[in-house]
Amino acid sequence: MKFILYTFILGMALLTGQSSLAQSSSRAVVSGQVRTSDGTGLPFATVALKNTQYGVMAGENGDFKLEAPAGTYSLVVTYAGYSIFEHPLRLEKGESVVLENLIVEVPSNQLREVVVEDIQTNKFANRESVTAARMPLANLENPQLYSVVRRELMQEQIAIDYNTALRSVAGAVVTNGVNDSGNDIIMRGFRGQSTFRNGLAMDPRTQSEIANIEKVEVLKGPSGTLFGGKMAGYGGVVNNITKKPFESYRGEVGYTTGSWGLNRLTFDLNTPLNADRTALIRINGAGHMENSFQDQGYAKNLFLAASLAFKPNDRTTVRLDADVYSSERPLLAYTRTTPGLTATSITALDIPYFRSLSSNDIGTRRSTINTAVTLEYQLSDHWSSQTTYLHSASGDKESIFFVPFYLSNEMIQRRFRIFEFYTNTTDNIQQNFIGDFKAGRFKNRVVVGGDIFHRSNQGQEMNPFFQIYDTVSVHAPFWTPLSRFDIEQYRAARSQGSQSYSSRYTSYGLYASDVLNLTERLMVMLSLRLDHYRQPSTIDNGIAADNAYHQTFLSPKLGIVYQPVKDKVSLFANYLNAFNNLGPSLGVTNADNPGEQPTLRNWKAEEANQWEGGLKVELFDGKLSSTISYYSIEVSNRLRSLGDVSIQDGTQISKGIDIEVVTNPFRGLNLVAGYGYNDNEYVLDTDAQKGKRAPWTPVNTANFWASYKILDGGAKGLGFGFGVNHVDKSYFDVNEKFSVPAYTLANATFFYDQPKYRVGVKLNNIGDVHYWDFYGKPQKPREFVAGVSYKF
Secondary structure, three states: OHHHHHHHHHHHHHHHHHHHHHOOOOOEEEEEEEEEOOOOEOOOOEEEEOOOOOEEEOOOOOEEEEEEOOEEEEEEEEEOOEEEEEEEEEEOOOOEEEEEEEEEOOOHHHOOHHHHHHOOOOOOOOOOOOOOOOOOOOHHHOOOOEEEEEHHHHHHOOOOOHHHHOOOOOOEEEEEOOOOOOEEEEEOOEEEEEEEEOOEEOOOOOOOOHHHEEEEEEEEOOOHHHHOOOOOOOOEEEEEEEOOOOOOOEEEEEEEEEHHHEEEEEEEEEEEOOOOOOEEEEEEEEEEEEEOOOOOOEEEEEEEEEEEEEEEEOOEEEEEEEEEEEEEEEEEOOOEEOOOOOOOEHHHHOOOOOOOOOOHHHEEEEEEEEEEEEEEEEOOOOEEEEEEEEEEEEEEEEEEEEEEEEOOOOEEEEEEEEEEEEEEEEEEEEEEEEEEEEEOOEEEEEEEEEEEEEEEEEEEEEOOOOEEEEEEEOOOOOOOOOOHHHHHHHHHHHOOOEEEEEEEEEEEEEEEEEEEEOOOOEEEEEEEEEEEEEEOOOEEOOEEOOOOEEEEEEEEEEEEEEEEEOOOEEEEEEEEEEEEOOOOEEEOOOOOOOOOOOEEEOOOOEEEEEEEEEEEEEEOOOOEEEEEEEEEEEEEEEEEEOOOOEEEEEEEEEEEEEEEEEEOOOOOEEEEEEEEEEEEEEEEOOOOOOOOOOOOOOOEEEEEEEEEEOOOOOOOOEEEEEEEEEEOOEEOOOOOOOEEOOEEEEEEEEEEEOOOEEEEEEEEOOOOOOOEOOOOOEOOOOEEEEEEEEEO
C-alpha cells in the first residue's frame, strides 16, 4: 500500500507539473494601494483573492501587485491576522486592473489589533476555511454544515479553558474526556473527541490549551471520506487551527485571576525575522494555576508554542511549528453505577457538593508534544501542492485514576487504577493537490490527495485494573483523603503484578473531492476515499494475541448546493459517510440458529451514513449568517452481543435539527445563538439496549451570547456581554435508570477595550447552579474571573 501511495503522489506531481507547462501564462494583473482613512499607505497588509491561493504582501507604502487567472473573485485585505476589507472583482484574461480605492476605515495612528477587530462586519461569523473541505471553499458553497469559534469570541468571553471556549457551538457540548483524557464533544447523538490539529489527526492524553488556538472548526456529521476512520467520530470532527505568523510586529501579554486561586499568564509575540518579511515567527505560551472549588483538587499547566514561516520565493511557503504542554492534576474517571443503586438521578443522592472524594496527593503529570512541518507550493495557475507532516506524543507516568462506584444510595466504594506508564504516539503525513480550473464551461474545485496515519500505544498498569481503597458513607462527616503512600501499600499487598501491553495500527488513504459548478448557482460535490487499515497483533505481557487483521473500505461523500440568491442564500443537501474498523472476535452469522458453532470472524467495518438538508444564509452585507438543517444518521454493521459471542447486525438511528444564528444587526452589537435537537435509538441491539438512547447524549441543547461595545465617543471601547447555555438531562448508561439532570447557566462580562490594553471581568454561573457533567463530575458553582492584557 505504501508503494501505491508513493506512486500516486509522484504521478500526480508529474501530471500537474506537465499541466503547469501546458497552461497559458497569460493571467490578469491586479495592482493598487491599500490606504487608511487619513490617506496613509498601509504597509505589509496581505492582499488576496478569497478562497484561492492567490495573494501577495503589500509593500512599505501599501502598494501591491498580483496575478491570477480570469474569473470572478472577492479581493480581501488582511492586517495583523484580521480581514479588514473586502471588494468584489471580475478579471478577464490578459487584463490589467488598477484598484485605487482600497480604503481601510481607520486612521493609521489608531491601527491596532483591537481597532482592526472592531471594523470587521459580523466578526464572529467568519467561516473561512481551507481544511473543512481540504480546499478553499466558501461556507455557502460547502454542502456540509460546520461551526467556527474564533479567538475573538474566546477573548470576549474571557475563556480560560477549551470547554468554556466552545460553549457557543450549536448542538454540541464539550467536556473533559471520560477518564480526564483529552476533550470529549457530544454532538448529533454520538461522543467524539478533539483529535485534529490543522487538519491532521493526533491522539492527546491532555486537554487542549487555547493559548495557541486561532479558531476551532467543528464539522457536523460523519466525515470519514476526507478525515479517515478511527479518529473521526460519527457526530463530526473537531479541528483546532493553531496561530500562524503574519507580516506585522505585534504582541500581547495577559493576566487572568479569579475564584479559587486562579492565576493565568499568557503571551503572544509575532515578528518578521528579516527586512523583506519573508521569514516570520510567532511564539506564544501560557502558565495556569487553579485550585478546585471543592476541598481537594488543583490544576497546574505550562504551555509553549512556536511557529515559523519561510517564503523562499513567490511560489513556495515552508511552515514549521511545535508546541509542548504539561498538565498536573488529580485524575477523575467517570462514575460507575451498580445494581444496588436505586436513586434515579445524581441529585437524589445528595452528595456534599463541595467535598471531594479524591485527594491532592494523587495528582498526575501528563504531557503532549506536537511537531509539524508544511510545504506549500504553487505548481501552476490552477494547481497547488500542500505536503504536511505531524508527529504527536502524549502520555503520563505513575498516574493514579480515582474511580467512584455507587454501591447504593448511601455507600460509595472508592477504587483506584495505577498506570505505571502510558503513551500514545501518532504520525500523520498528508499530501494534497488542490486545483481550481475549468473543464469546458464547467468550473471545478478539486482536491486529490493521500494520507498515512500511524498510531502506537504502550502501557503498563497494575493488575487487576481496579483496586478497592475503601467504602465511605455519603453523609459521613469525614472522608479519609486518598493517600499515594497508602495506595502503594495496597498495591504491594493486593496486586497480582503488572500487565504490559502495546498495540499499533496504520491506515493508508487515497481520496479525491470535486466541487463542480453546473451553473453559477448550482454546485455538486463528489468525493471518495479508498482506505486501507492494517493492525498487527497486540502484545500483552510479551505474548502476541491472535487479533491481527487488515481491511479495505470505500467511503463516499455527495453534496449539492443551489443558491437562489447568489452568494447570499444557499440550499444544500448531503450524504456523508464515516466508518470504524473492527478487529476479529468470536461470532456467529445467524442469531436464530442456536446450533451454529462460533468461530473467530473478521468483521466488516462499522459505518455511519447521514442524509441532511438545510439552508445557509449570509445577508445584509454579511451582518446575518445563519444555518438550519435536518439530519438523519444510520449506523450499520454494529456488533451485537449474544453473550460470549457477537453477531454483526446491530443498527442505531440518530435524527435531529441544528440551528445557528450569528448576527451583527448594528455597529457594536454581536449576537450568537444556537439550538440542537437530537433523537437517537438503538434499533437492533441486545434486549437490554434495544429501543434505548445512547448514554451521555442530551435531547436538547441551546446557547446564546450577546455583546455590545461602544465604538464612538468618550466611552469608546466600553462593553458588556451576556450569555446562556442549556443542556438537557442525559443518562449514565443505556438502561436509562440513572441520569444527570438538565442545567441552565447564565454568564455575564464587562470590559474596556483599548488599542494598547484590555480590562475585563466576568461572572460565570450567575445563578450558582449545582450541576454535573455527563460523567458525574460536579462542575464549578458561581465563579468570578478578571483579566487584563497589554498590547504592543
